[in-house]
Amino acid sequence: MEITRNPRHSERGPADRFTGSVWLDEIAAPAEPSRLRLYSVHFAPGSRTAWHRHPHGQVLHVTEGRGLVQCEGGPVEEIRAGDTVWIEADEKHWHGAGPRTFMTHLALVEAAEDGTTAVWEELVGDAAYPAV
Template identity: 50%
Template sequence: MHLTPSTPTAKGPADRFTGDVYLNMISAPAEPAYMVAALVRFTPGARTNCHSHARGQVLHITDGVGLVGARDGHVVRVTAGNTVTCPPGEDHWHGAADTTLMAHLALTVGDRTGDGTTWLEPVTDEPYNAALAAHH
């Protein structure tokens, strides 16, 4: 057994997020499991860039209301207690709704080279607002 102290909250980098996003790392990729876990908090309207994960990603919503969308336009509205599984290699994004915070646990499996995330372009206001309108 090993107790890991809490990590400082870090602001999500502007080249990966639109709006204000805050992260607390829980687990970085390391032997033997290479589990990557973080608590991610989104302010209203904040969202990730489009991205994918080599081994997929699980998002467990802990608070608020948000959206998770795939490049093909499929979007789901999420609330506390929901879990979304994004398959390996699927381009997707996630973030808060426009009027409420959203927080989730982001869980992925990395490897010796990192967390397996490929970061892509920002999700602009047009597709984000369309997703909001379709899921209010």
């Protein structure tokens, strides 16, 4: 057993992967053979991820606020505190806060054998981000 009492500092989401003010807290990245990674991600209103994919899928659990999620070719869906979203392996998607609301979610992913947790693609521009 290992107890981590001093979590790492929050890190700003890099501009090539996020639009707006996004902060990430790594909660868990256990040593091998585990490949699980758990993050708490904090989005300011209007902030969002770029389009991306995860080799083994992703679980999102909204802990605060309201946000949006969309898989390629599908509708934009509203997500709220208490909602859990399962995104299939290699499914192209984005997620983030609503246009006027903050949103925090837990993100659980499994790294591929090479350590990759996500493949990042183009940013979601303002024209594609709905003002719900």
